Amino acid sequence: MTTATKTRTINVFIADPLSEDGIFPLRQEQDLDLNIIVDTGLAPEELIAKIANVDVLLVRSQTTVTREVIEAAKSLKLIGRAGVGVDNIDLAAATEHGIIVVNAPDGNTNSAAEHTIAMMTSLARHIPQAFNTLKNGKWDRKSFVGVELKNKTLGVVGFGRIGVEVAYRAKGQRMNVMAYDPFLTDERAKELGVTKATVEEICVAADFITVHTPLLPETRNLINKDKFAMMKDGVRIINCARGGIINEDDLYDAIVAGKVAGAALDVFVSEPATDHKLLTLPQVIATPHLGASTIEAQESVAVDVSNDIIKFYKTGTVTNPVNMPSIPKELLAQVEPFFELAEKLGSFLSQVTTEPVKEINLSYAGEVANYDVRPLTSNALKGLLSKNHGNHVNDVNARYLSERIGMKINEHKTTTAKGFTSLITIEIITANETHTVAGTLLNGLGARIVKVEDYVVDVIPQGHLLYIKNTDKPGAIGRVATKLAEKEINIATMQVGRAQVGGTAVMMLTVDNVVTEEDLVFVAQLENIDEVKAINL
Numbered sequence: 339m340t341t342a343t344k345t346r347t348i349n350v351f352i353a354d355p356l357s358e359d360g361i362f363p364l365r366q367e368q369d370l371d372l373n374i375i376v377d378t379g380l381a382p383e384e385l386i387a388k389i390a391n392v393d394v395l396l397v398r399s400q401t402t403v404t405r406e407v408i409e410a411a412k413s414l415k416l417i418g419r420a421g422v423g424v425d426n427i428d429l430a431a432a433t434e435h436g437i438i439v440v441n442a443p444d445g446n447t448n449s450a451a452e453h454t455i456a457m458m459t460s461l462a463r464h465i466p467q468a469f470n471t472l473k474n475g476k477w478d479r480k481s482f483v484g485v486e487l488k489n490k491t492l493g494v495v496g497f498g499r500i501g502v503e504v505a506y507r508a509k510g511q512r513m514n515v516m517a518y519d520p521f522l523t524d525e526r527a528k529e530l531g532v533t534k535a536t537v538e539e540i541c542v543a544a545d546f547i548t549v550h551t552p553l554l555p556e557t558r559n560l561i562n563k564d565k566f567a568m569m570k571d572g573v574r575i576i577n578c579a580r581g582g583i584i585n586e587d588d589l590y591d592a593i594v595a596g597k598v599a600g601a602a603l604d605v606f607v608s609e610p611a612t613d614h615k616l617l618t619l620p621q622v623i624a625t626p627h628l629g630a631s632t633i634e635a636q637e638s639v640a641v642d643v644s645n646d647i648i649k650f651y652k653t654g655t656v657t658n659p660v661n662m663p664s665i666p667k668e669l670l671a672q673v674e675p676f677f678e679l680a681e682k683l684g685s686f687l688s689q690v691t692t693e694p695v696k697e698i699n700l701s702y703a704g705e706v707a708n709y710d711v712r713p714l715t716s717n718a719l720k721g722l723l724s725k726n727h728g729n730h731v732n733d734v735n736a737r738y739l740s741e742r743i744g745m746k747i748n749e750h751k752t753t754t755a756k757g758f759t760s761l762i763t764i765e766i767i768t769a770n771e772t773h774t775v776a777g778t779l780l781n782g783l784g785a786r787i788v789k790v791e792d793y794v795v796d797v798i799p800q801g802h803l804l805y806i807k808n809t810d811k812p813g814a815i816g817r818v819a820t821k822l823a824e825k826e827i828n829i830a831t832m833q834v835g836r837a838q839v840g841g842t843a844v845m846m847l848t849v850d851n852v853v854t855e856e857d858l859v860f861v862a863q864l865e866n867i868d869e870v871k872a873i874n875l
């Protein structure tokens with residue numbers, strides 16, 4: 339990732355209405371030169387026409403960030419979503435282009451949970467319908483007999499941030515709560531006082547069902563006609579998560595058939611949904627995607643994404659990544675010191691082979707094995723791919739690009755580090771070759787390459803290196819030194835290693851100048867020199 343200072347203007351394009359208080363951190367930022375452009379309500383083609391020089395795109399849920407938008411955005415580094423759901427962003431396209439996507443997962447949880455409870459209560463007591471009748475001058479007390487929430491069973495499908503908050507509030511209404519989430523453990527269910535259940539068990543037992551999952555291929559149409567068929571007659575349905583989790587046609591049919599007594603919807607498959615057949619049914623109450631529309635939530639999500647933008651440009655890391663492993667700050671701090679080493683080892687290997695890498699084995703040994711090493715693997719892959727992808731490869735897309743070219747990535751952890759506190763060993767396998775390099779961080783002394791193939795070395799992974807394989811015979815070292823001197827290449831350090839006397843040996847030299855292809859040929863022609871490679875780190 340990049341870090342920036344005031345020397346470069348960063349164009350931040352705000353494409354959806356965001357809280358002015360929420361973007362205050364961006365407005366008052368002094369160290370970065372932020373050019374904030376607010377231009378909302380654009381049609382896709384209008385956004386495409388304006389996005390070429392945008393570095394950061396900020397959206398809520400109205401703007402759809404398509405592949406076409408991403409491809410037109412030649413300078414885009416970061417997309418900020420002021421909210422939770424990122425189904426309006428083409429994540430695959432963003433990842434492919436190395437664009438980091440961040441969201442604000444916590445800022446609107448309360449508001450969405452409160453809205454869900456408001457919708458459930460309104461549904462149970464027909465509040466919107468009764469209000470409409472009264473507004474039209476009719477005092478009708480017979481048509482709107484509701485049901486109590488107390489002692490009813492609420493089924494919560496998707497028990498993440500919002501699902502849990504809904505459950506807390508429903509328990510306050512003395513409801514019994516059943517919950518389904520693939521990650522819900524027995525202990526957590528017990529701790530929260532809910533009954534852990536399957537979706538089917540919820541369908542059979544619940545009086546009210548509310549969904550709080552993201553919209554994913556697995557959750558699209560999660561509640562469909564088969565599920566409605568299992569439900570109690572008179573069940574009530576709430577969706578304040580995403581249109582499409584509940585199949586809209588099947589819901590319509592279930593309401594018309596009298597199976598479902600009513601539905602409260604904040605979200606629709608296609609928004610804005612002003613002309614939807616569900617809205618023609620008197621049993622349906624709806625709001626236009628207002629779950630997060632509170633002053634507090636809007637300020638909070640905008641502050642969160644604004645802070646992440648600033649953090650990204652100042653430190654190269656973010657707090658809420660969507661398309662990178664999300665690692666808590668404390669845990670990230672443990673692996674950050676190894677980032678550069680991992681990248682250099684990857685880069686080293688990319689320069690010792692000319693063949694495409696089919697498989698990479700990354701071994702993390704010692705203390706480093708206790709940490710989340712996924713970012714280290716990304717850095718190693720970034721180093722490995724940068725020879726061919728230049729600065730198009732970054733932490734976001736390194737793994738994606740590697741997998742796209744069919745590379746098999748294997749991570750291995752072990753506690754024994756052969757005398758080092760931590761050791762990272764990377765092996766690459768091509769059609770005809772296998773190469774290995776290992777590195778460590780020496781306390782107070784920084785990164786070191788400590789092993790190349792089978793040879794023990796001690797080299798600072800920096801600058802211009804010469805990696806030479808030779809037959810272990812007297813004179814080889816002297817001949818190399820003399821030839822380099824002839825070419826006016828100054829040797830800074832030299833390491834030699836060998837597996838056995840008279841066998842193959844290696845020399846690792848750091849030199850002060852770039853070694854040209856022509857110079858390499860001269861060295862390679864020397865007696866007992868088998869192979870010479872120039873490596874720039």
Ligand SMILES: NC(=O)C1=CN([C@@H]2O[C@H](COP(=O)(O)OP(=O)(O)OC[C@H]3O[C@@H](n4cnc5c(N)ncnc54)[C@H](O)[C@@H]3O)[C@@H](O)[C@H]2O)C=CC1
Pocket residue numbers: 421422423424443446447450495496497498499500501518519520521550551552553554556557578579580604605627628629630631
């Ligand atoms: N109406 C609105 O304005 C708002 C809507 N939302 C939406 O609410 C939803 C939930 O948001 P959060 O609770 O913040 O997200 P979250 O990520 O904290 O929770 C989602 C939960 O769904 C679970 N899940 C994933 N696949 C599942 C499956 N197949 N079956 C059951 N559970 C599954 C996950 O394990 C996770 O625990 C999202 O779709 C989000 O976009 C969020 C805020 C406002």
Ligand SMILES: O=C(O)CCC(=O)C(=O)O
Pocket residue numbers: 398399400420421422423424446627628629630631
């Ligand atoms: O921006 C909004 O108001 C929509 C919020 C939302 O749906 C989300 O955060 O997932």
